[in-house]
Amino acid sequence: MSTLNPKSFIRRLLPTAHRLLLIKKVIPLISKLKGKILVIGAGYWPTIDQFSKDTSVTFSDINTSYPQVSIYADAHDLPFKDKTFSGLLALEVFEHLCNPNIASEEIYRVLTNDGIAIISIPFMFRIHGNPHDFQRFTEDGIQFLFKKFRNVKVIEYGARIHVISDLITTAVSYLVFLRIINHFLSLISISSKDSPSGYFVILTK
Numbered sequence: 001m002s003t004l005n006p007k008s009f010i011r012r013l014l015p016t017a018h019r020l021l022l023i024k025k026v027i028p029l030i031s032k033l034k035g036k037i038l039v040i041g042a043g044y045w046p047t048i049d050q051f052s053k054d055t056s057v058t059f060s061d062i063n064t065s066y067p068q069v070s071i072y073a074d075a076h077d078l079p080f081k082d083k084t085f086s087g088l089l090a091l092e093v094f095e096h097l098c099n100p101n102i103a104s105e106e107i108y109r110v111l112t113n114d115g116i117a118i119i120s121i122p123f124m125f126r127i128h129g130n131p132h133d134f135q136r137f138t139e140d141g142i143q144f145l146f147k148k149f150r151n152v153k154v155i156e157y158g159a160r161i162h163v164i165s166d167l168i169t170t171a172v173s174y175l176v177f178l179r180i181i182n183h184f185l186s187l188i189s190i191s192s193k194d195s196p197s198g199y200f201v202i203l204t205k
Helices: 009-013 017-030 100-110 139-145 160-169 173-185
Strands: 035-040 055-061 085-091 111-122 151-157 198-204
Touching: 017 085, 017 111, 017 151, 017 160, 017 173, 017 198, 085 100, 100 111, 100 139, 139 151, 139 198, 160 173
Parallel strands: 035 055, 035 085, 085 111
Antiparallel strands: 111 198, 151 198
16 A cells, blocks of 8 residues: 555654545445455555454565565465455555456455455545556446446545645645645545546445
8 A cells, every 4th residue: 555654653643645545434344344355555655454353364565665564475376275355455555457357357356255345546636656656546446347246336436625635735846745634634524426536336246
């Protein structure tokens, strides 16, 4: 999800509006995941304490230097047998994939029947590396990307006010201090259908 430690003081004090909304909204969704769980692109976050006690979580990433990552896994070629996991989490991963269609097939393959995947994808957010940033998806694009799944629920989050804040405060370094207002903007629960900051996608196999 990020090469920067979200627990660092500066990241907690001056987060983007996008990140604050993401964290706020994903915590309740994580509780939907039960049993054996795979996290793709784990990075520094989420952490084990954000999952329920009755789960077994495997944290994977293409960078194994992160403290919690236990296994190298490329989303295009997951090193697991078919129907291994009852749940899967991939936060801010799909924009970094050169072939998201293959990754969609891989997620479908490693999920058990009736398994659930929770995915977040940015939309109106700045281009960012980690190490590459290939694309953005609309809701129609998301539905097509995951068309093999039995159910695809797309939830937009953030509105123009959140997007504008991120556009301004990520433009130049001396405006970063303005991100302090994002803590207040995160209390605004409105979202936009045509200009969201990002999407959550809940997939059921």
